[in-house]
Amino acid sequence: MEFLGYFGGVFEPVAFMLLLGGTVGGLILGATPGLSPTMAVALLIPFTFQLSPTHGLILLGAAYTSTVAGGAVSAILLKIPGAPANIATALDGHEMAKQGEGARALHLSFLASGIGGVIGVMLLIFLTPVLAEWALAFGPSHLFWMAILGVTLIGSLDSKSFVKGLLSGCIGLWLATIGYDDNYGVPRFIFSDALTGGIHIIPALIGLFAIPQVMEMFAKGRNASAIEQVTVTKHKLSSSFREIAKSGRALSIGTVIGSIIGLIPGVGGQIAGLVAYDQTRKFSPHKAKFGTGHPEGVIAAESANNAMVGPSLVPLLTLSIPGSPTAAVLLGGLLIHGIFPGGDLFERHPEVIWTFINSMLLGQILMVVFGIWIAASAARIARAPMPIMAAAVLILAVFGSYSVQQSMGDVYIMLILGMTMYALEKFGFSAAPLVLGLILGDIAEDNFILGSRIADATDGSMIYFFGGTFNLVLVALVLGSVLYSFISNRAINDALPTNTKAEK
Amino acid sequence: MKRLLTGLTMALTSLTVAGAASAADSYPERPIGVAVSYGAGGATDFQARIVTMVAGNEDLLGQPIYIINKPGAGGRVGWNWLATQADNDGYTMGAYNVPHFIAQSIKGGVKYSTDSFEPIANWGSDPAVFVVGKDSEFNSMEDVVAFAKENPGKLTLSGAGLFVGHHIAALQIEKACDCKMAYIPTKGGGAAAMKAVIAGDVKAGINNLSDAFRAREAGNVKILGVADLERNEEFLSDVPTMMEAGLDVDNSSVNFRGLMVPKGTDPAIIETLAAKVPAMFENARVAKRMKAGGSPMKIMTRDEVLKMWAERQETLEELLKGL
Numbered sequence: 001m002e003f004l005g006y007f008g009g010v011f012e013p014v015a016f017m018l019l020l021g022g023t024v025g026g027l028i029l030g031a032t033p034g035l036s037p038t039m040a041v042a043l044l045i046p047f048t049f050q051l052s053p054t055h056g057l058i059l060l061g062a063a064y065t066s067t068v069a070g071g072a073v074s075a076i077l078l079k080i081p082g083a084p085a086n087i088a089t090a091l092d093g094h095e096m097a098k099q100g101e102g103a104r105a106l107h108l109s110f111l112a113s114g115i116g117g118v119i120g121v122m123l124l125i126f127l128t129p130v131l132a133e134w135a136l137a138f139g140p141s142h143l144f145w146m147a148i149l150g151v152t153l154i155g156s157l158d159s160k161s162f163v164k165g166l167l168s169g170c171i172g173l174w175l176a177t178i179g180y181d182d183n184y185g186v187p188r189f190i191f192s193d194a195l196t197g198g199i200h201i202i203p204a205l206i207g208l209f210a211i212p213q214v215m216e217m218f219a220k221g222r223n224a225s226a227i228e229q230v231t232v233t234k235h236k237l238s239s240s241f242r243e244i245a246k247s248g249r250a251l252s253i254g255t256v257i258g259s260i261i262g263l264i265p266g267v268g269g270q271i272a273g274l275v276a277y278d279q280t281r282k283f284s285p286h287k288a289k290f291g292t293g294h295p296e297g298v299i300a301a302e303s304a305n306n307a308m309v310g311p312s313l314v315p316l317l318t319l320s321i322p323g324s325p326t327a328a329v330l331l332g333g334l335l336i337h338g339i340f341p342g343g344d345l346f347e348r349h350p351e352v353i354w355t356f357i358n359s360m361l362l363g364q365i366l367m368v369v370f371g372i373w374i375a376a377s378a379a380r381i382a383r384a385p386m387p388i389m390a391a392a393v394l395i396l397a398v399f400g401s402y403s404v405q406q407s408m409g410d411v412y413i414m415l416i417l418g419m420t421m422y423a424l425e426k427f428g429f430s431a432a433p434l435v436l437g438l439i440l441g442d443i444a445e446d447n448f449i450l451g452s453r454i455a456d457a458t459d460g461s462m463i464y465f466f467g468g469t470f471n472l473v474l475v476a477l478v479l480g481s482v483l484y485s486f487i488s489n490r491a492i493n494d495a496l497p498t499n500t501k502a503e504k
Numbered sequence: 505m506k507r508l509l510t511g512l513t514m515a516l517t518s519l520t521v522a523g524a525a526s527a528a529d530s531y532p533e534r535p536i537g538v539a540v541s542y543g544a545g546g547a548t549d550f551q552a553r554i555v556t557m558v559a560g561n562e563d564l565l566g567q568p569i570y571i572i573n574k575p576g577a578g579g580r581v582g583w584n585w586l587a588t589q590a591d592n593d594g595y596t597m598g599a600y601n602v603p604h605f606i607a608q609s610i611k612g613g614v615k616y617s618t619d620s621f622e623p624i625a626n627w628g629s630d631p632a633v634f635v636v637g638k639d640s641e642f643n644s645m646e647d648v649v650a651f652a653k654e655n656p657g658k659l660t661l662s663g664a665g666l667f668v669g670h671h672i673a674a675l676q677i678e679k680a681c682d683c684k685m686a687y688i689p690t691k692g693g694g695a696a697a698m699k700a701v702i703a704g705d706v707k708a709g710i711n712n713l714s715d716a717f718r719a720r721e722a723g724n725v726k727i728l729g730v731a732d733l734e735r736n737e738e739f740l741s742d743v744p745t746m747m748e749a750g751l752d753v754d755n756s757s758v759n760f761r762g763l764m765v766p767k768g769t770d771p772a773i774i775e776t777l778a779a780k781v782p783a784m785f786e787n788a789r790v791a792k793r794m795k796a797g798g799s800p801m802k803i804m805t806r807d808e809v810l811k812m813w814a815e816r817q818e819t820l821e822e823l824l825k826g827l
Contacts, residue, residue: 197576
């Protein structure tokens with residue numbers, strides 16, 4: 001309960017102003033496509049030079065929390081996930097917005113974020129020493145199997161057809177191989193300078209989700225009768241609260257999965273939302289409703305990606321190892337004030353670190369308040385005339401892709417991927433499995449090569465990848481997941497050829 | 505209207521002409537960008553932001569410096585960009601990491617070499633150190649060498665990628681002890697390599713002095729040796745150099761960081777920068793922040809850096825031959 005003693009620090013006038021500013025600014029930065037939480041925190045670090053360590057960290061903590069949730073705004077309203085963490089939010093959230101329920105989707109997303117986020121930070125406060133050991137337990141072989149477990153979800157994610165889901169997943173896995181390979185020092189599929197560094201996830205995300213939609217809007221915009229007039233329904237806050245209170249299943253699955261995945265160094269929040277979304281669907285009695293604007297989808301995804309925020313800092317604060325890109329930037333923010341994270345951080349700088357954690361806790365709550373405040377007016381975006389909407393989304397897409405690493409190459413990649421996706425969508429493929437393939441491809445490959453190299457120098461691959469309880473449990477989960485999708489898919493479509501299974 | 509246009513054109517022309525004549529005298533007239541070849545939050549990015557933060561002071565450059573992150577492919581993306589696409593008007597600088605960019609250019613497949621850039625000044629040197637987990641059986645470099653000799657290729661050694669300082673240090677150690685180790689590059693930089701050591705995924709690792717110092721402060725690792733010519737008195741005065749441990753390893757793997765400009769930049773501008781930038785690195789506020797972050801500084805002038813580059817080029821060509 002030590003943290004309670006340091007709450008006073010957060011409520012000093014300057015500190016509280018920074019907390020407010022960090023939260024509101026974070027929401028705006030998060031809602032801007034292309035400005036991922038990592039970028040937002042990196043942008044703020046120079047401002048902390050002039051502040052005391054405590055104040056600097058309050059600003060960074062509040063901004064980190066609220067950018068993660070802010071990404072949901074553009075995911076829901078524009079179907080541009082602000083960061084990989086918000087992909088799953090877009091799946092059902094944008095469908096809700098199209099049906100005029102944008103305000104409801106935003107309410108639910110912020111409430112779910114807040115609940116998941118507070119629980120995540122609570123875990124950080126009470127269980128840090130225990131969790132630190134957990135974070136180290138994941139070696140390369142385990143991360144490899146986790147990524148493969150993720151690959152088994154690809155086929156069933158947001159796709160009418162299982163085979164098409166798998167195929168787009170494979171395209172994603174292939175895209176992940178592009179670029180200079182640091183493991184063996186060889187270039188792969190680099191036909192243009194812009195591809196030397198591989199395909200960056202943010203431009204890919206923006207292109208794959210936003211561009212097909214823009215093209216769709218332009219296509220429809222020519223035909224006045226095809227424009228659907230969306231009526232935006234006002235949504236009472238009290239009914240949102242009631243709905244959240246009734247969504248225990250989605251909330252708990254989201255929070256648990258988000259916390260566990262957030263803890264693992266190197267995997268981070270990119271896939272927390274997607275995995276939680278998939279699991280919630282599997283346990284839901286309304287499986288078929290997912291992807292058509294089902295609130296449970298939004299709740300699961302958003303509670304997961306904010307639950308991840310607290311635990312993702314455990315490896316950083318206890319072991320001085322940044323577990324995610326955002327944690328790496330935060331490490332810079334700590335070092336610049338001469339604060340070295342590590343086991344005894346809580347003894348050496350209790351006032352700084354507890355104020356930091358408290359500010360994340362309060363930040364979660366302030367974020368819910370401000371998020372809900374803007375929800376009603378933000379949801380009216382759905383009523384904007386289609387040509388204006390299309391132009392605005394296109395501008396944001398170009399701006400977002402460029403800003404990641406100030407590179408026009410990324411903008412071209414974004415446009416090419418987007419136009420290809422438009423064509424693919426016409427044939428019933430969808431973007432989410434492709435993006436998941438792109439993310440998982442890197443994790444699976446790197447850890448497989450890392451693991452094999454360690455295995456070659458020690459006991460050999462079989463023992464390394466299949467030895468030990470932890471590996472076997474993960475392998476069992478992978479097999480279980482394949483079997484599950486096989487059976488459930490068989491039930492839907494007996495005619496599906498079994499040989500597609502082999503590809504997995 | 506026509507007269508107005510003619511007048512405007514003339515005014516513009518004269519401005520441009522005047523501008524060209526005095527470009528070097530009045531330099532810098534606007535903020536200067538520094539391209540960092542690694543992502544935000546990495547050691548190079550973090551240090552570049554600190555050492556450039558006082559650039560706007562009147563007695564220094566008088567204009568602020570901003571950071572452009574161009575990460576990817578172990579730095580190749582950023583340096584390719586600086587060598588081929590950046591304007592050489594003095595308003596785009598780059599941060600170099602030696603031996604990384606020199607080793608990469610020797611291995612080929614990139615569009616730069618030491619001839620593509622003009623160094624301005626060096627701000628830091630981060631030696632590679634040999635780390636093992638806190639419960640490791642190894643307590644000295646001698647233990648490590650003994651194990652490696654008995655078990656060729658069995659000593660797993662993590663480091664941040666291929667042809668970076670860590671890799672060079674590993675190659676030099678192998679050559680010096682005439683034994684074989686299993687160097688395992690990790691993606692995700694020094695942090696991932698350090699995690700592998702702390703978690704016990706690998707038996708040992710090569711890492712940056714600054715990161716290893718922090719990990720040792722946190723009680724997670726032991727540091728057995730530093731690959732430099734002298735001990736680091738400021739941070740690790742108790743850790744012997746490789747030479748002291750009987751291994752013939754010099755400072756070729758030390759990660760030097762500094763600023764450079766693309767080839768073809770006006771010599772007058774290079775001269776201005778070379779005169780003013782070292783003073784910027786020497787600023788007391790910069791030194792304080794760098795020390796707080798555990799980042800060793802080493803300020804070198806343009807001439808010293810030119811010499812250092814040439815020496816590295818030679819040793820690295822020798823070392824990487826036949827790899």
